[in-house]
Amino acid sequence: MLSTLIWLPIIGALIIAFAPVKLTAQRARDLALAASGTTLLWTIWLLTQFDLTTVSFQMREFLPWLPMLGLNYDLAVDGLSMMMIGLNSLLGWIAIYSSAEDTERPRFFYALILLVSGGVAGAFLAQNLLLFFLLFEIELVPLYFLISIWGGEKRDYAAMKFLLYTAIAGALILTGFIGTVWLGGSLDFSYDSVSQLKLPWAGQIVLLSILLVGFGIKIPLVPFHTWLPDTYVSASPPVAILLGGVLAKLGTYGIFRFGLGLFPDAWAVLSPILAVWAAVSVLYGSVTAIAQKDIKRMVAYSSIGHMGYVMLGGAAFTKLSLIGAISQMVSHGLILALLFHLVGLVEAKVGTRQLDVLNGLMNPLRGLPMVSALLVLSGMASAGIPGLVGFITEFLVFQGSYSVFPVQTLLCVVGTGLTAVYFVILINRTCFGRLDSQTAYYGKVTFNERVPALVLATLVVLFGLQPNWLVHWSAATSGAMVTAISMVETAQVDSASASVYP
Amino acid sequence: MGLGGVMIATNGLAAFALVRMFSLMFAGDRTPMTSRAPEPLWLVVLPMMLLTGLTLHLPLVMQKFSLLPQGAGEIILNPSLGWLLLGSSGLGMAIAAFFYLFRAMQRPAALVPPIFNRLLAYDFYTPKVYQFTAIGSVWLLSRLTDWLDRYVVDGLVNLVGFTSLLSGEALKYGNSGxxxxxxxxxxxxxxxxxxxxxxxxxxxxxxxxxxxxxxxxxx
Structure with a gap:
């Protein structure tokens, strides 16, 4: 069942890649949409089969691959990965739908996007550390091509930077995984067996630190973030949607699954540092976003800030904060995808992304009123205005983390205020004011161009009004993760008491 | 006691401001704009009159239907408080009428020290204070962080890349054979x-x- 999520996009990619040369861009797009659309439908069916009460992994699929290396084809899903799979399938379809109908080299383009989608789905499902690493690395190559071929200005520089950073992240993650297995004396990279290993305390701290830096580059957290603004800005809108909406979540997913899941006692020790790191990322990303003149760059920096909330929720590791953090990953994915799509539309129609040039796009006659209205909505959602999904997830994180890290939480709340500042700047200068009637001869926004934005905006409002439809998927998994850490802490307290009072 | 004083002072100032406004509007000098101002339509006047009546009667209506908070009736019926409020209103209205209706002075604003006058005229300089404190500090911080990001954090990364490239070039040109x-x-x-x-x-x-x-x- 789960293999379909990996192999259907890959088979679709192969069909498109090896299709006759005369295959038109429109037909290639239709084929890609069919493959990603079927994957999305399959994901929805899997959601109906998912047991919300089960704490352990479900729908397991196992196939021995290279047992000598401890590498097996082992897939399963829990609340955390189910939500990421849903996000990946949806944004994969949105990315293809939002790509231009006259894309150059269409067979290569759509094949690469489907490869990324399949690879990322595999990484979210992998229950073997080596398999996760392989799938994590596989998505790097198609993305390098997607940025360097279809990107905008400075695309070669951005693609190379992305490649180098992600390769370093991959090396660190592999080091962490191999170190964990070797130090624990295991021969198997299976997640279940690795999670049973009893590692020395100091070893856990070192290995968790390595993984945190590795995944911290991927998220990215300050100061490992400098690849992000260049890459997001240079990437075309569909690729930016995938990068910001899904790929960044591989980092937070990895931290929760392999950092929190494998080293709970080291996590409890390092969590205050993580909370400070999260607060610094939130403030740094938000403050830097205010200074930007390019709206796409502003959105890119906003992403750094918002991923900090996820880290804060993870660092606090209360059930509520963890549910909030996981939901924030989905919420951020939806809002960022919406923002990148709208910014892409503004750039395509107006021809610029510069705040100093854009003005009055809300004008109902000659502006882009629908795009502007949705831009206002997405800015409000990102700033955490009640009634929209961003408010719910950020509130859950803050509510859950305040009791554990009050100062860091308050600093992150200041970050939401700063988010409102830069989005007001963006919306005020872009959508409002007087439209320059001398230059305002913009192309019409077609219905097809609006569809991705409308779908995403509907979800942003729907999950904002009925948040239970979003948060209940991860409740059982979050509870189990928190229980695991609480048990470790209790055991530590008991052993400390025993040593003090023999 | 303190709050009561604030209420009486506010009441007096509100009365002063209202009489000043009405005096300037209806008893002030005629200007070209006011001499040609048409009477508003009855469609505009009627709702305003109805709302004025409702506003004036609202406390009585609320009292009639017991909608006032507990204890509010006692305050309203307190004669000394009522006299104080009436007195502050009367005083405010009288001062305003003295200056603006009967034109006792050409420029009543000159009675107030200029600094205080400007402070009131410019709303305690709140927009400027806000501009220089909240907005200014966030703007400065954002500029500083952006500079730091571009030239220190990213600069360091680019320096590593540049050094690697330069080393490669140096090695390439060092091939003497x-x-x-x-x-x-x-x-x-x-x-x-x-x-x-x-x-x-x-x-x-x-x-x-x-x-x-x-x-x-x-x-």
């Missing part, structure tokens, strides 16, 4: 690395050598 130069370079760097790696053992080595030399003399 002469075997002696290659052999000399390799030997030099092998020796340098060897020296670096054995640097920590040097003191022990020196002590050992010194002791071996010292032995014969002691014998």
């Amino acid at each position: 002469r075997l002696q130069v290659y052999a000399l370079t390799i030997t030099f760097f092998v020796a340098a690395i060897g020296l670096y790696m054995s640097w920590s053992y040097m003191p022990g080595l020196m002590v050992m050598l010194f002791k071996q030399e010292a032995l014969p003399s002691s014998l």
Whole structure:
């Protein structure tokens, strides 16, 4: 069942890649949409089969691959990965739908996007550390091509930077995984067996630190973030949607699954540092976003800030904060995808992304009123205005983390205020004011161009009004993760008491 | 007591402001705009009149239907408070009428010290204070962080990349084709690395050598 999520996009990619040369861009797009659309439908069916009460992994699929290396084809899903799979399938379809109908080299383009989608789905499902690493690395190559071929200005520089950073992240993650297995004396990279290993305390701290830096580059957290603004800005809108909406979540997913899941006692020790790191990322990303003149760059920096909330929720590791953090990953994915799509539309129609040039796009006659209205909505959602999904997830994180890290939480709340500042700047200068009637001869926004934005905006409002439809998927998994850490802490307290009072 | 004083002062100031406004509007000098101002339509006047009536009667209506908070009735029926409120209203209205209706002075604003006058005219300079404190500090901080991000954090990354490229270029142009130069370079760097790696053992080595030399003399 789960293999379909990996192999259907890959088979679709192969069909498109090896299709006759005369295959038109429109037909290639239709084929890609069919493959990603079927994957999305399959994901929805899997959601109906998912047991919300089960704490352990479900729908397991196992196939021995290279047992000598401890590498097996082992897939399963829990609340955390189910939500990421849903996000990946949806944004994969949105990315293809939002790509231009006259894309150059269409067979290569759509094949690469489907490869990324399949690879990322595999990484979210992998229950073997080596398999996760392989799938994590596989998505790097198609993305390098997607940025360097279809990107905008400075695309070669951005693609190379992305490649180098992600390769370093991959090396660190592999080091962490191999170190964990070797130090624990295991021969198997299976997640279940690795999670049973009893590692020395100091070893856990070192290995968790390595993984945190590795995944911290991927998220990215300050100061490992400098690849992000260049890459997001240079990437075309569909690729930016995938990068910001899904790929960044591989980092937070990895931290929760392999950092929190494998080293709970080291996590409890390092969590205050993580909370400070999260607060610094939130403030740094938000403050830097205010200074930007390019709206796409502003959105890119906003992403750094918002991923900090996820880290804060993870660092606090209360059930509520963890549910909030996981939901924030989905919420951020939806809002960022919406923002990148709208910014892409503004750039395509107006021809610029510069705040100093854009003005009055809300004008109902000659502006882009629908795009502007949705831009206002997405800015409000990102700033955490009640009634929209961003408010719910950020509130859950803050509510859950305040009791554990009050100062860091308050600093992150200041970050939401700063988010409102830069989005007001963006919306005020872009959508409002007087439209320059001398230059305002913009192309019409077609219905097809609006569809991705409308779908995403509907979800942003729907999950904002009925948040239970979003948060209940991860409740059982979050509870189990928190229980695991609480048990470790209790055991530590008991052993400390025993040593003090023999 | 303090709050009561604030209420009475506010009441007096509100009365002053209202009479001043009405005096300037209806008893002030005629201007070209006001001389040609048409009467509003009854469609505009009627709702305003109805709402005025409702506003005036609202406290009585609320009292009638027991909608006022507990204890509010006692305050309303308190005669001394009522007289104080009426007095503050009367005083405010009288001062405003003295200056603006009967034109006792050409420029009543001149009675107030200019600094205080400007403070009131510019709303306690709140927009400027806000501009220089909240907005200014966030703007400065954002500029500073952006500079730091571009030239320090990203600059360091670019420096590493640039150094790697430069090293590669230097290595490329160092290809002279002469075997002696290659052999000399390799030997030099092998020796340098060897020296670096054995640097920590040097003191022990020196002590050992010194002791071996010292032995014969002691014998």
